[in-house]
Amino acid sequence: MTVNILEDDAYIGVIQSINDYESMKPADILDDLEESHDNVGLELKDTGKVQPDNDPAIDMSTLLDSIKEVSKGVSEKTGQEYGRLMKQCEKFLHKRNMIPEGIDFFCEKPHPQSAVYLAAWIMDSCDELNLNNTKKDASIERHSFTHAQKMRAAATFGFGRVHGLGMQAWHRSETTGKMLGNPSVSETLTSYMLSLRCRKTQIGETATSARAATSDLLSKLFHFNNQPQFREPQPFQSTARNTPKNSQDCAGARARSLLNLGYSLAFCGLLRVDELLKIQLHDIEFEEINGRWKLTLQLPFRKTSQFGAIKPFVWWMMPEEYSHLCVVRAFARWIIVSDITNGYLFRKIRANDRIAEENEPMTSEQFLEMFRNNLIDIGVDHIPYGTHSFRRGGCQWLSVERRWPLRQIFDRDDFFNLNRPPAFVCPACNRSCHCA
Numbered sequence: 138m139t140v141n142i143l144e145d146d147a148y149i150g151v152i153q154s155i156n157d158y159e160s161m162k163p164a165d166i167l168d169d170l171e172e173s174h175d176n177v178g179l180e181l182k183d184t185g186k187v188q189p190d191n192d193p194a195i196d197m198s199t200l201l202d203s204i205k206e207v208s209k210g211v212s213e214k215t216g217q218e219y220g221r222l223m224k225q226c227e228k229f230l231h232k233r234n235m236i237p238e239g240i241d242f243f244c245e246k247p248h249p250q251s252a253v254y255l256a257a258w259i260m261d262s263c264d265e266l267n268l269n270n271t272k273k274d275a276s277i278e279r280h281s282f283t284h285a286q287k288m289r290a291a292a293t294f295g296f297g298r299v300h301g302l303g304m305q306a307w308h309r310s311e312t313t314g315k316m317l318g319n320p321s322v323s324e325t326l327t328s329y330m331l332s333l334r335c336r337k338t339q340i341g342e343t344a345t346s347a348r349a350a351t352s353d354l355l356s357k358l359f360h361f362n363n364q365p366q367f368r369e370p371q372p373f374q375s376t377a378r379n380t381p382k383n384s385q386d387c388a389g390a391r392a393r394s395l396l397n398l399g400y401s402l403a404f405c406g407l408l409r410v411d412e413l414l415k416i417q418l419h420d421i422e423f424e425e426i427n428g429r430w431k432l433t434l435q436l437p438f439r440k441t442s443q444f445g446a447i448k449p450f451v452w453w454m455m456p457e458e459y460s461h462l463c464v465v466r467a468f469a470r471w472i473i474v475s476d477i478t479n480g481y482l483f484r485k486i487r488a489n490d491r492i493a494e495e496n497e498p499m500t501s502e503q504f505l506e507m508f509r510n511n512l513i514d515i516g517v518d519h520i521p522y523g524t525h526s527f528r529r530g531g532c533q534w535l536s537v538e539r540r541w542p543l544r545q546i547f548d549r550d551d552f553f554n555l556n557r558p559p560a561f562v563c564p565a566c567n568r569s570c571h572c573a
Contacts, residue, residue, distance in 0.1 A: 140234045142253055150270030151257045154332045155325055222291035229258050243295040245302070251320035252307055255292050256329040259285050265336050282337045283521065289330065293321040347523035350530035352462065352538065355400050357515045359461035362393035370474055370490065388507060389490030394474045395483060396511055398467040399504060402434075403527035404534070405464055406450050410501045410524035412439055416482045423468065430454045430465050 142148045223243055230236045235254050248254065257268060263285040267273055296302045296319045307323035309316055320326070370390045388396070403413050415437065422433040434450040455463040471477075477484065480496035485503065487493055501524060509519035 139237060142235060142250060142257060146269065148257060148268050150264075150266050150268050151253060151260055151329070153270055154260065154264075154266070155253070155256060155328045157332070216294075218287070219291040219294045222288055223295045226255070226258050226288070226292065226295075229261065230254055233257070243292075243300060245300045247296060247302075247316065247320050249316045251296075251316075252323040252325040255289070255321060255326050259288050259329070259333070262288065264333055265340060282334055282342060285330065285333060287520070289321055289326065293319060296321055347525040347529065348521035349533050350400070350404060350522065350526040352530075352534050354517070354530075355404060356461040357517075358400065358511055359397055361515050362397055362511070367393050388486075388510065391474050391490045391492055392486045392507060393511075394467075394471045395486065395499075396507055397461075398464075398471045399483060399508075400527060401462050401464045401467045403524075404531040405452065405462055406434065407528050407531045408436075409439075409528060410504060412436060414481075414483050414498050414501060414504065418477065418479050418482055421468070421482070423465075430469075432465050432468055 305318035307318040452464040454465040481498040485493035512519040
Protein backbone atom coordinates (compact mmCIF):
# COMPACT_ATOMS: atom_id res chain seq x y z
CA MET A 138 0.00 0.00 0.00
CA THR A 139 1.40 3.39 -0.98
CA VAL A 140 1.76 6.34 1.40
CA ASN A 141 -0.32 9.51 1.06
CA ILE A 142 2.43 11.99 1.78
CA LEU A 143 -0.04 14.87 2.17
CA GLU A 144 -1.78 13.23 5.14
CA ASP A 145 0.96 11.16 6.81
CA ASP A 146 2.53 12.89 9.86
CA ALA A 147 5.84 11.23 9.01
CA TYR A 148 6.16 13.75 6.17
CA ILE A 149 4.82 16.85 7.90
CA GLY A 150 8.25 18.49 7.61
CA VAL A 151 8.05 18.42 3.81
CA ILE A 152 4.59 19.99 3.74
CA GLN A 153 5.52 22.69 6.28
CA SER A 154 8.71 23.57 4.40
CA ILE A 155 6.62 24.09 1.27
CA ASN A 156 3.70 25.94 2.89
CA ASP A 157 5.50 27.99 5.54
CA TYR A 158 7.76 29.88 3.15
CA GLU A 159 5.51 32.94 3.08
CA SER A 160 8.09 35.48 1.89
CA MET A 161 8.26 33.99 -1.60
CA LYS A 162 7.71 36.66 -4.25
CA PRO A 163 7.07 36.28 -7.99
CA ALA A 164 10.62 37.51 -8.66
CA ASP A 165 11.98 34.77 -6.37
CA ILE A 166 10.03 32.15 -8.31
CA LEU A 167 11.28 33.41 -11.67
CA ASP A 168 14.91 33.59 -10.48
CA ASP A 169 14.73 30.07 -9.05
CA LEU A 170 13.24 28.64 -12.24
CA GLU A 171 15.78 30.53 -14.35
CA GLU A 172 18.62 29.08 -12.28
CA SER A 173 17.23 25.55 -12.53
CA HIS A 174 16.93 26.08 -16.30
CA ASP A 175 20.59 27.15 -16.41
CA ASN A 176 21.66 24.13 -14.39
CA VAL A 177 20.03 21.54 -16.61
CA GLY A 178 20.46 23.24 -19.99
CA LEU A 179 16.92 22.56 -21.22
CA GLU A 180 15.11 24.86 -23.62
CA LEU A 181 12.20 26.80 -22.13
CA LYS A 182 9.59 25.33 -24.39
CA ASP A 183 7.40 22.27 -24.69
CA THR A 184 8.59 19.58 -27.07
CA GLY A 185 5.13 19.18 -28.51
CA LYS A 186 5.38 15.41 -28.14
CA VAL A 187 1.97 13.76 -27.75
CA GLN A 188 1.98 10.71 -25.47
CA PRO A 189 -0.42 7.82 -26.18
CA ASP A 190 -2.41 6.47 -23.25
CA ASN A 191 -0.92 2.99 -23.48
CA ASP A 192 2.73 4.02 -23.93
CA PRO A 193 4.71 2.01 -21.33
CA ALA A 194 6.99 3.74 -18.84
CA ILE A 195 10.71 3.57 -19.48
CA ASP A 196 12.64 0.58 -18.16
CA MET A 197 15.34 1.93 -15.83
CA SER A 198 17.72 -0.79 -17.02
CA THR A 199 17.83 0.99 -20.37
CA LEU A 200 17.96 4.48 -18.87
CA LEU A 201 21.58 5.22 -19.80
CA ASP A 202 20.96 4.20 -23.40
CA SER A 203 17.95 6.52 -23.51
CA ILE A 204 19.96 9.35 -21.99
CA LYS A 205 22.59 9.02 -24.71
CA GLU A 206 19.87 9.53 -27.30
CA VAL A 207 18.54 12.74 -25.73
CA SER A 208 21.68 14.23 -24.15
CA LYS A 209 22.51 16.80 -26.82
CA GLY A 210 23.27 19.96 -24.83
CA VAL A 211 24.76 18.17 -21.80
CA SER A 212 28.08 16.35 -21.61
CA GLU A 213 28.24 12.57 -21.46
CA LYS A 214 29.54 12.77 -17.90
CA THR A 215 26.66 15.04 -16.85
CA GLY A 216 24.14 12.75 -18.53
CA GLN A 217 25.52 9.77 -16.63
CA GLU A 218 25.37 11.72 -13.35
CA TYR A 219 21.74 12.64 -14.01
CA GLY A 220 20.98 8.98 -14.67
CA ARG A 221 22.60 7.96 -11.38
CA LEU A 222 20.57 10.55 -9.44
CA MET A 223 17.36 9.50 -11.17
CA LYS A 224 17.95 5.91 -10.04
CA GLN A 225 18.62 7.15 -6.49
CA CYS A 226 15.33 9.04 -6.55
CA GLU A 227 13.33 6.00 -7.61
CA LYS A 228 15.07 3.85 -4.98
CA PHE A 229 14.12 6.39 -2.28
CA LEU A 230 10.48 6.55 -3.42
CA HIS A 231 10.17 2.75 -3.56
CA LYS A 232 11.72 2.39 -0.09
CA ARG A 233 9.28 4.95 1.34
CA ASN A 234 6.29 3.30 -0.38
CA MET A 235 5.45 6.50 -2.24
CA ILE A 236 5.27 4.55 -5.48
CA PRO A 237 4.90 0.75 -5.80
CA GLU A 238 7.85 -1.48 -6.63
CA GLY A 239 8.10 -2.08 -10.35
CA ILE A 240 6.52 1.28 -11.23
CA ASP A 241 8.81 3.95 -12.68
CA PHE A 242 8.61 7.42 -11.19
CA PHE A 243 10.17 9.09 -14.23
CA CYS A 244 7.63 8.54 -16.96
CA GLU A 245 5.48 10.39 -19.48
CA LYS A 246 2.46 10.55 -17.13
CA PRO A 247 3.88 11.57 -13.73
CA HIS A 248 2.13 10.87 -10.43
CA PRO A 249 -0.08 13.83 -9.31
CA GLN A 250 2.09 14.28 -6.19
CA SER A 251 5.39 14.11 -8.08
CA ALA A 252 6.47 17.66 -7.13
CA VAL A 253 6.02 16.90 -3.41
CA TYR A 254 7.85 13.58 -3.85
CA LEU A 255 10.82 15.43 -5.35
CA ALA A 256 10.85 17.84 -2.41
CA ALA A 257 10.86 14.88 0.02
CA TRP A 258 13.75 13.22 -1.85
CA ILE A 259 15.86 16.38 -1.77
CA MET A 260 14.93 17.09 1.87
CA ASP A 261 16.01 13.62 2.97
CA SER A 262 19.43 14.10 1.39
CA CYS A 263 20.24 17.78 1.89
CA ASP A 264 18.11 19.40 4.60
CA GLU A 265 18.86 20.09 8.26
CA LEU A 266 15.38 18.79 9.06
CA ASN A 267 14.02 15.27 8.92
CA LEU A 268 10.93 14.51 6.88
CA ASN A 269 8.85 14.61 10.09
CA ASN A 270 10.15 18.15 10.87
CA THR A 271 12.56 17.09 13.64
CA LYS A 272 16.17 18.26 13.50
CA LYS A 273 18.69 15.80 12.07
CA ASP A 274 21.39 14.46 14.34
CA ALA A 275 24.78 16.08 13.81
CA SER A 276 26.25 12.72 12.78
CA ILE A 277 23.95 12.45 9.75
CA GLU A 278 25.56 13.59 6.51
CA ARG A 279 23.84 16.42 4.64
CA HIS A 280 24.63 17.37 1.09
CA SER A 281 25.11 20.99 0.06
CA PHE A 282 22.60 23.29 -1.62
CA THR A 283 24.62 22.92 -4.81
CA HIS A 284 23.98 19.18 -4.68
CA ALA A 285 20.27 19.85 -4.09
CA GLN A 286 20.25 21.95 -7.28
CA LYS A 287 21.94 19.08 -9.11
CA MET A 288 19.27 16.66 -7.85
CA ARG A 289 16.56 18.96 -9.13
CA ALA A 290 18.38 19.35 -12.44
CA ALA A 291 18.45 15.56 -12.81
CA ALA A 292 14.69 15.41 -12.20
CA THR A 293 14.07 18.23 -14.67
CA PHE A 294 16.19 16.38 -17.22
CA GLY A 295 14.45 13.06 -16.56
CA PHE A 296 10.93 14.39 -17.03
CA GLY A 297 11.75 17.11 -19.54
CA ARG A 298 14.27 15.51 -21.88
CA VAL A 299 14.08 11.74 -21.40
CA HIS A 300 10.28 11.64 -21.33
CA GLY A 301 9.55 14.61 -23.58
CA LEU A 302 7.67 16.83 -21.09
CA GLY A 303 9.92 19.82 -21.80
CA MET A 304 9.93 22.80 -19.44
CA GLN A 305 6.17 23.32 -19.28
CA ALA A 306 5.19 24.34 -15.75
CA TRP A 307 3.49 21.68 -13.61
CA HIS A 308 -0.19 22.60 -13.46
CA ARG A 309 -3.69 21.17 -13.24
CA SER A 310 -5.70 21.04 -16.47
CA GLU A 311 -8.89 23.09 -16.30
CA THR A 312 -10.67 20.63 -18.60
CA THR A 313 -9.58 17.20 -17.34
CA GLY A 314 -8.45 18.05 -13.81
CA LYS A 315 -5.24 16.05 -14.39
CA MET A 316 -1.73 17.33 -13.67
CA LEU A 317 0.27 18.27 -16.76
CA GLY A 318 3.80 19.46 -17.48
CA ASN A 319 7.15 18.88 -15.77
CA PRO A 320 6.84 18.25 -11.98
CA SER A 321 10.32 19.69 -11.40
CA VAL A 322 9.19 23.02 -12.89
CA SER A 323 6.61 23.77 -10.23
CA GLU A 324 5.88 26.39 -7.59
CA THR A 325 5.69 23.55 -5.06
CA LEU A 326 9.31 22.51 -5.60
CA THR A 327 10.43 26.12 -5.99
CA SER A 328 8.88 26.95 -2.59
CA TYR A 329 10.81 24.10 -1.01
CA MET A 330 14.11 25.03 -2.71
CA LEU A 331 13.84 28.64 -1.54
CA SER A 332 13.02 27.42 1.97
CA LEU A 333 16.05 25.10 1.88
CA ARG A 334 18.28 27.93 0.66
CA CYS A 335 17.26 30.05 3.67
CA ARG A 336 18.10 27.26 6.12
CA LYS A 337 21.44 26.60 4.42
CA THR A 338 22.31 30.30 4.59
CA GLN A 339 21.33 30.49 8.28
CA ILE A 340 23.80 27.74 9.19
CA GLY A 341 26.60 29.47 7.29
CA GLU A 342 26.61 27.68 3.96
CA THR A 343 27.44 30.08 1.16
CA ALA A 344 24.46 30.99 -0.98
CA THR A 345 24.88 29.49 -4.44
CA SER A 346 22.57 31.22 -6.86
CA ALA A 347 24.96 31.53 -9.75
CA ARG A 348 28.58 32.17 -8.86
CA ALA A 349 29.72 35.66 -9.80
CA ALA A 350 32.22 35.87 -12.65
CA THR A 351 35.27 37.77 -11.39
CA SER A 352 37.66 40.04 -13.26
CA ASP A 353 40.38 37.44 -12.70
CA LEU A 354 38.22 34.70 -14.25
CA LEU A 355 37.46 36.85 -17.31
CA SER A 356 41.18 37.60 -17.64
CA LYS A 357 41.97 33.87 -17.79
CA LEU A 358 39.23 33.29 -20.37
CA PHE A 359 40.39 36.28 -22.43
CA HIS A 360 44.03 35.19 -22.57
CA PHE A 361 43.09 31.60 -23.38
CA ASN A 362 40.80 32.74 -26.20
CA ASN A 363 43.51 35.03 -27.61
CA GLN A 364 46.23 32.44 -28.00
CA PRO A 365 47.99 32.48 -31.40
CA GLN A 366 46.07 29.44 -32.70
CA PHE A 367 42.79 31.30 -32.14
CA ARG A 368 43.79 34.65 -33.62
CA GLU A 369 42.74 34.04 -37.22
CA PRO A 370 39.61 32.28 -38.53
CA GLN A 371 40.45 29.01 -40.25
CA PRO A 372 39.10 28.11 -43.71
CA PHE A 373 36.29 25.58 -43.80
CA GLN A 374 37.47 21.97 -43.96
CA SER A 375 35.02 19.10 -44.23
CA THR A 376 35.85 16.11 -42.04
CA ALA A 377 34.36 12.68 -41.51
CA ARG A 378 31.68 12.56 -38.83
CA ASN A 379 33.60 10.04 -36.71
CA THR A 380 36.93 11.89 -36.88
CA PRO A 381 38.26 12.37 -33.31
CA LYS A 382 38.48 16.03 -32.31
CA ASN A 383 40.58 17.94 -29.83
CA SER A 384 38.45 19.51 -27.08
CA GLN A 385 39.86 22.92 -27.98
CA ASP A 386 38.61 22.54 -31.56
CA CYS A 387 35.03 23.03 -30.36
CA ALA A 388 35.41 26.80 -30.71
CA GLY A 389 37.48 28.69 -33.27
CA ALA A 390 38.51 32.32 -33.64
CA ARG A 391 34.99 33.56 -34.40
CA ALA A 392 33.30 31.75 -31.51
CA ARG A 393 35.95 32.88 -29.05
CA SER A 394 35.81 36.49 -30.25
CA LEU A 395 32.03 36.41 -29.83
CA LEU A 396 32.44 35.06 -26.29
CA ASN A 397 34.96 37.75 -25.34
CA LEU A 398 32.54 40.46 -26.50
CA GLY A 399 29.62 38.81 -24.71
CA TYR A 400 31.60 38.53 -21.48
CA SER A 401 32.73 42.16 -21.47
CA LEU A 402 29.33 43.59 -22.45
CA ALA A 403 27.39 41.54 -19.89
CA PHE A 404 29.98 42.15 -17.16
CA CYS A 405 30.54 45.88 -17.69
CA GLY A 406 26.94 46.68 -18.63
CA LEU A 407 25.34 44.44 -15.98
CA LEU A 408 23.23 42.94 -18.78
CA ARG A 409 20.92 39.96 -18.60
CA VAL A 410 21.52 37.34 -21.26
CA ASP A 411 18.26 38.06 -23.13
CA GLU A 412 19.20 41.76 -23.28
CA LEU A 413 22.69 40.88 -24.51
CA LEU A 414 21.66 38.52 -27.29
CA LYS A 415 19.03 40.87 -28.75
CA ILE A 416 21.50 43.69 -29.43
CA GLN A 417 21.63 44.67 -33.11
CA LEU A 418 24.28 46.69 -34.90
CA HIS A 419 21.98 49.70 -35.30
CA ASP A 420 21.81 49.87 -31.48
CA ILE A 421 25.53 50.69 -31.37
CA GLU A 422 27.37 53.90 -32.19
CA PHE A 423 31.15 53.60 -32.57
CA GLU A 424 33.12 56.85 -32.84
CA GLU A 425 36.53 58.41 -32.28
CA ILE A 426 36.72 61.54 -30.11
CA ASN A 427 40.04 63.36 -29.66
CA GLY A 428 42.01 60.24 -30.53
CA ARG A 429 40.02 57.97 -28.19
CA TRP A 430 37.42 55.42 -29.25
CA LYS A 431 33.99 55.47 -27.67
CA LEU A 432 31.15 52.95 -27.94
CA THR A 433 27.56 53.88 -27.12
CA LEU A 434 24.88 51.21 -26.75
CA GLN A 435 21.18 52.04 -26.81
CA LEU A 436 19.38 48.91 -25.65
CA PRO A 437 16.01 48.33 -27.36
CA PHE A 438 14.53 46.99 -24.11
CA ARG A 439 15.38 45.97 -20.56
CA LYS A 440 13.59 43.71 -18.12
CA THR A 441 12.83 46.77 -15.98
CA SER A 442 12.15 49.11 -18.94
CA GLN A 443 10.46 47.08 -21.62
CA PHE A 444 9.00 50.04 -23.50
CA GLY A 445 12.13 52.05 -24.24
CA ALA A 446 13.36 55.32 -22.65
CA ILE A 447 16.52 53.49 -21.55
CA LYS A 448 19.55 55.59 -20.76
CA PRO A 449 22.41 54.66 -23.14
CA PHE A 450 25.51 52.79 -22.02
CA VAL A 451 28.82 54.46 -22.84
CA TRP A 452 32.24 52.79 -22.86
CA TRP A 453 35.65 54.20 -23.72
CA MET A 454 38.72 52.22 -24.74
CA MET A 455 40.38 51.03 -21.56
CA PRO A 456 44.12 50.74 -20.79
CA GLU A 457 46.01 47.61 -21.80
CA GLU A 458 45.83 46.14 -18.29
CA TYR A 459 42.03 46.09 -18.61
CA SER A 460 41.97 44.65 -22.14
CA HIS A 461 40.06 41.58 -20.89
CA LEU A 462 37.17 43.89 -19.87
CA CYS A 463 37.40 46.43 -22.68
CA VAL A 464 34.12 46.51 -24.61
CA VAL A 465 35.62 48.73 -27.34
CA ARG A 466 38.48 46.32 -28.14
CA ALA A 467 36.20 43.26 -28.02
CA PHE A 468 33.64 44.90 -30.33
CA ALA A 469 36.28 45.91 -32.88
CA ARG A 470 37.77 42.42 -32.86
CA TRP A 471 34.35 40.76 -33.35
CA ILE A 472 33.42 43.01 -36.28
CA ILE A 473 36.74 42.21 -37.98
CA VAL A 474 36.50 38.42 -37.69
CA SER A 475 32.74 38.15 -38.27
CA ASP A 476 32.29 40.62 -41.19
CA ILE A 477 28.82 41.41 -39.79
CA THR A 478 27.48 44.70 -41.16
CA ASN A 479 23.87 44.64 -39.99
CA GLY A 480 21.34 42.69 -37.96
CA TYR A 481 21.96 40.88 -34.70
CA LEU A 482 25.38 41.31 -33.13
CA PHE A 483 25.43 37.81 -31.65
CA ARG A 484 24.59 35.29 -34.38
CA LYS A 485 24.30 31.55 -34.02
CA ILE A 486 27.59 29.72 -34.44
CA ARG A 487 27.35 26.72 -36.75
CA ALA A 488 29.71 23.76 -37.11
CA ASN A 489 33.33 24.49 -38.08
CA ASP A 490 33.18 27.97 -36.51
CA ARG A 491 30.82 29.31 -39.17
CA ILE A 492 28.46 32.21 -38.45
CA ALA A 493 24.81 31.69 -39.35
CA GLU A 494 24.01 33.46 -42.62
CA GLU A 495 20.42 34.20 -41.61
CA ASN A 496 19.79 37.13 -39.28
CA GLU A 497 18.99 34.93 -36.30
CA PRO A 498 20.24 35.68 -32.77
CA MET A 499 22.16 33.15 -30.74
CA THR A 500 20.03 31.39 -28.13
CA SER A 501 20.78 31.68 -24.43
CA GLU A 502 21.23 27.89 -24.38
CA GLN A 503 24.04 28.01 -26.95
CA PHE A 504 25.72 30.95 -25.23
CA LEU A 505 25.59 29.17 -21.86
CA GLU A 506 26.94 25.95 -23.35
CA MET A 507 29.83 27.80 -25.04
CA PHE A 508 30.59 29.70 -21.81
CA ARG A 509 30.71 26.50 -19.78
CA ASN A 510 32.90 24.77 -22.39
CA ASN A 511 35.20 27.78 -22.20
CA LEU A 512 35.41 27.34 -18.41
CA ILE A 513 36.40 23.71 -18.97
CA ASP A 514 39.16 24.98 -21.32
CA ILE A 515 40.83 26.77 -18.39
CA GLY A 516 40.18 24.01 -15.86
CA VAL A 517 37.36 25.70 -13.93
CA ASP A 518 34.31 23.80 -12.65
CA HIS A 519 31.40 25.05 -14.78
CA ILE A 520 28.57 23.81 -12.54
CA PRO A 521 28.25 26.92 -10.28
CA TYR A 522 28.19 29.36 -13.20
CA GLY A 523 25.22 30.51 -15.25
CA THR A 524 24.13 33.42 -17.40
CA HIS A 525 23.52 35.51 -14.25
CA SER A 526 27.21 35.23 -13.35
CA PHE A 527 28.29 38.23 -15.44
CA ARG A 528 25.66 40.63 -14.11
CA ARG A 529 26.43 39.70 -10.51
CA GLY A 530 30.16 39.72 -11.08
CA GLY A 531 30.12 43.09 -12.81
CA CYS A 532 28.16 44.71 -10.01
CA GLN A 533 30.55 43.27 -7.42
CA TRP A 534 33.59 44.42 -9.39
CA LEU A 535 32.31 47.97 -9.73
CA SER A 536 31.05 48.35 -6.17
CA VAL A 537 33.64 46.31 -4.24
CA GLU A 538 36.87 46.28 -6.25
CA ARG A 539 36.48 49.66 -7.97
CA ARG A 540 34.58 51.06 -4.95
CA TRP A 541 32.08 52.96 -7.06
CA PRO A 542 28.85 53.94 -5.28
CA LEU A 543 25.77 52.50 -6.95
CA ARG A 544 24.55 55.90 -8.10
CA GLN A 545 27.88 56.41 -9.89
CA ILE A 546 27.74 52.99 -11.55
CA PHE A 547 24.71 54.19 -13.48
CA ASP A 548 26.15 57.56 -14.44
CA ARG A 549 26.29 56.35 -18.02
CA ASP A 550 27.84 59.30 -19.84
CA ASP A 551 31.23 58.70 -18.21
CA PHE A 552 30.80 54.96 -17.87
CA PHE A 553 34.34 53.48 -17.68
CA ASN A 554 35.94 56.74 -18.78
CA LEU A 555 39.15 56.35 -16.80
CA ASN A 556 40.50 59.68 -18.12
CA ARG A 557 37.70 61.86 -16.80
CA PRO A 558 38.63 64.92 -14.70
CA PRO A 559 39.12 64.32 -10.97
CA ALA A 560 36.22 64.82 -8.62
CA PHE A 561 36.09 67.36 -5.82
CA VAL A 562 38.46 66.70 -2.93
CA CYS A 563 36.74 64.93 -0.07
CA PRO A 564 37.10 67.00 3.15
CA ALA A 565 37.20 63.81 5.24
CA CYS A 566 39.88 61.74 3.46
CA ASN A 567 41.43 64.31 1.06
CA ARG A 568 40.96 61.95 -1.89
CA SER A 569 39.68 63.19 -5.22
CA CYS A 570 39.44 60.06 -7.39
CA HIS A 571 36.05 58.71 -8.46
CA CYS A 572 36.69 55.53 -6.46
CA ALA A 573 36.62 57.49 -3.20
